[in-house]
Amino acid sequence: MSSLLSHNKDQPRIRKSLSDSCPASSAAATKSLRHERLSRLSSSGSSDASNDTSTNHAESYFLRRENRLSARKKAEEETLNNDYKKMYEKALATNQRLKSRLETSKQELSMIQDQLQRAQKGGTSDCASDLLKAEEKESWGIKKRISDMEEQLKVKAELKMENQRLKDENGALIRVITKLSK
Structure with a gap:
């Protein structure tokens, strides 16, 4: 009974330390927590059979919990990676579309600039003088x-x-x- 009380007294302190730790080191903290529990359980000895079964149940509970948490984290990482991948592909497609529009605009601009230069040099003044003569x-x-x-x-x-x-x-x-x- 005393081992159960000491186990319950230590538990809030461990939980507090887990909540204070950063999420990146949560996997390491979970492993060390399991290791501490196992060492405490093994140090208390196998004095009575009910204690061993509760230890096995507790250990299996924590192992299942740890497996679920790691599976959940992997699933979240995969969805984030898929989301980032979709966003990247969408941004890439948008960039390609905008690049093609930019190229088209550049070509149109160069054509208009050529026409403007010809008009300023007098290429179109001959046409204008011909029109003027025809009108006269x-x-x-x-x-x-x-x-x-x-x-x-x-x-x-x-x-x-x-x-x-x-x-x-x-x-x-x-x-x-x-x-x-x-």
Whole structure:
């Protein structure tokens, strides 16, 4: 009974020391804790059979607990690794997509800069002067056609007046001829 009491007295102190330790050394602390328990249990001796069975149960409980904890940690590490792997792959795909867009933008920029340089050097000024000359020719041709039409309108107006004069003369002659024939 005294060994059980001493075992219970030591237990809170051990738990406190485990909670104070860092999580990285928890596996080492668990192993040392198990080793202490085993040494205490073996030092208390096998005085009675009930104590041995409780020791075996306690030992098997702690071994199972330790195995579960290590399995849980491995599972967490694997999920973290998988998450990091997925995140890395997603970031890699995003980087590739952005690099291709950047290359396309660079090509477009270089094309636009070439066009700008040609425009500034006068490559397009020849085209502009050709367009200007063509527009001048077209406007000169339109002005000539307008002046020709104005001339035709003047001639038409003169012809109308001449036609009217001839009609009037013709009517006068017809009246004179009818008076003479009576």
